[in-house]
Amino acid sequence: SQQGEEDPQALSIQEGENATMNCSYKTSINNLQWYRQNSGRGLVHLILIRSNEREKHSGRLRVTLDTSKKSSSLLITASRAADTASYFCATVAGYSTLTFGKGTMLLVSP
């Protein structure tokens, strides 16, 4: 069953623009993670934010977490064509395993 739900399902932007993806979840979490998947390949971990954190940065990535609204957002600044991929949020409740959302497909055009 899906815990996280990403929004939008698909996003198309130009190089240099910012891309924002949102994730909503249903139950209390220990942490929330974002992963990237290039077409048909394995997932790559991008960033982990714990339930007691509100914002985290990593390079051009900025993640926010609002536990009161059970939502998170991933911002990619100054997008590049190489950022074209699917992006998944995954939640961890307690010490259990990752539960993934259905993902946002991001297309960055040169």
Place this chain on the structure above:
Amino acid sequence: DSGVTQTPKHLITATGQRVTLRCSPRSGDLSVYWYQQSLDQGLQFLIQYYNGEERAKGNILERFSAQQFPDLHSELNLSSLELGDSALYFCASSPMASAGEQYFGPGTRLTVT
């Protein structure tokens, strides 16, 4: 390259058959996770092993089984295959048992005809 290897890359087989997927975790990682990714179900957690022992179970069918060997590599066995089992199967590993960052392999694409 995550350091996680999976074989084979592609597998085409017929309904009713049995297949074995193999995964070698990153050096030093004790936890191995198996996931199934399909268009209709998305990315589903199947099962986790930690240092040879089953740690957590997800949406794994009774026709599927897995194990982790003393050298920490893992195998996922899928039997009595159905058309609906066609999917990408990923293995991931992590150093510990708790669900922090996971490192994913390139996947095995299974096609059941």
